[in-house]
Amino acid sequence: MHTVEIYAENYRFLQQHVYSQTGIVLEDGKDYLFESRLTPIVHQLGLDSINDLCALMLATREAGIGRQVVEAMTTNETYFFRDPAHFKAIQSVLLPRLKKERQDTKRLRFWSAAASTGQEAYSLAMLLLEEALGDWNTQILGTDFSSQVLDRARSGKYQQIEVNRGLPAALLVKHFRRSGVDWQLSDQVRRMANFETIDLRASMRALGPFDLVFCRNVLIYFDAETKLRILKELHGTLFRGGWLLLGGAETAFGIEELFEKQVVENATVYIAR
Numbered sequence: 001m002h003t004v005e006i007y008a009e010n011y012r013f014l015q016q017h018v019y020s021q022t023g024i025v026l027e028d029g030k031d032y033l034f035e036s037r038l039t040p041i042v043h044q045l046g047l048d049s050i051n052d053l054c055a056l057m058l059a060t061r062e063a064g065i066g067r068q069v070v071e072a073m074t075t076n077e078t079y080f081f082r083d084p085a086h087f088k089a090i091q092s093v094l095l096p097r098l099k100k101e102r103q104d105t106k107r108l109r110f111w112s113a114a115a116s117t118g119q120e121a122y123s124l125a126m127l128l129l130e131e132a133l134g135d136w137n138t139q140i141l142g143t144d145f146s147s148q149v150l151d152r153a154r155s156g157k158y159q160q161i162e163v164n165r166g167l168p169a170a171l172l173v174k175h176f177r178r179s180g181v182d183w184q185l186s187d188q189v190r191r192m193a194n195f196e197t198i199d200l201r202a203s204m205r206a207l208g209p210f211d212l213v214f215c216r217n218v219l220i221y222f223d224a225e226t227k228l229r230i231l232k233e234l235h236g237t238l239f240r241g242g243w244l245l246l247g248g249a250e251t252a253f254g255i256e257e258l259f260e261k262q263v264v265e266n267a268t269v270y271i272a273r
């Protein structure tokens with residue numbers, strides 16, 4: 001395919017399509033991003049250009065192609081133990097506290113919202129296994145808008161390059177085995193997490209209550225209004241005193257009455273009031 005400039009009306013159509021399906025705001029001037037992400041779909045459908053793809057989407061209104069476009073435009077980057085300070089704070093402050101507070105029920109619930117391919121949920125699972133919680137009922141829910149990434153998360157199969165990012169060698173040896181050129185996560189760790197397709201813009205209160213919610217590196221893609229609505233909704237899924245962890249570039253601005261911001265062991269955490 002030779003590169004053809006995306007017509008302005010098609011650019012707007014794609015922006016609106018992605019926004020309406022996910023809440024993700026793709027700014028002007030990101031032609032390169034559309035080119036790199038959508039060219040494989042253009043090829044696969046035997047088309048000549050992204051303009052043709054837009055024409056097809058408009059003509060057929062076929063949900064499958066629209067969905068493929070959205071999945072291609074979402075950024076799924078993630079890795080094991082991303083923002084290590086968060087995991088350190090969980091291990092040294094949150095878990096010791098919960099172990100005391102939840103002695104009666106011995107039940108802990110965690111949520112990796114925007115879980116992508118599962119590294120966040122499984123990092124927590126591996127950390128929990130280090131914590132002598134053998135007779136506790138620990139549940140980890142991982143959710144994402146994209147069913148493609150969740151299929152990968154469920155499989156627990158990771159490429160060499162993925163296990164090279166953030167995963168300590170000792171945990172690789174302990175919880176993974178070789179599977180061809182890839183690495184297969186053990187059933188023991190996989191069983192600790194369940195994955196479900198959920199749009200963060202939907203009502204989420206029924207999923208809770210959780211002791212900890214990760215909502216990292218996804219709010220940056222939303223506009224202020226969507227972000228605020230999601231943060232309020234997340235608050236409603238947390239126990240009082242439960243932790244919300246956001247990505248490094250994200251803040252819970254405007255919801256001070258719902259969360260207390262604290263720095264715990266070098267990690268910024270938002271504690272549900």
Ligand SMILES: C[S@@+](CC[C@H](N)C(=O)[O-])C[C@H]1O[C@@H](n2cnc3c(N)ncnc32)[C@H](O)[C@@H]1O
Pocket residue numbers: 021022023024074075076077078079082113114115116117120143144145146149198199200201215216217218247
């Ligand atoms: C950059 S990844 C972040 C993964 C992980 N939380 C981390 O920090 O490493 C962002 C994820 O958000 C998901 N996402 C985007 N819009 C969403 C929405 N409206 N509802 C749920 N998930 C969404 C994407 O599919 C993608 O997997």
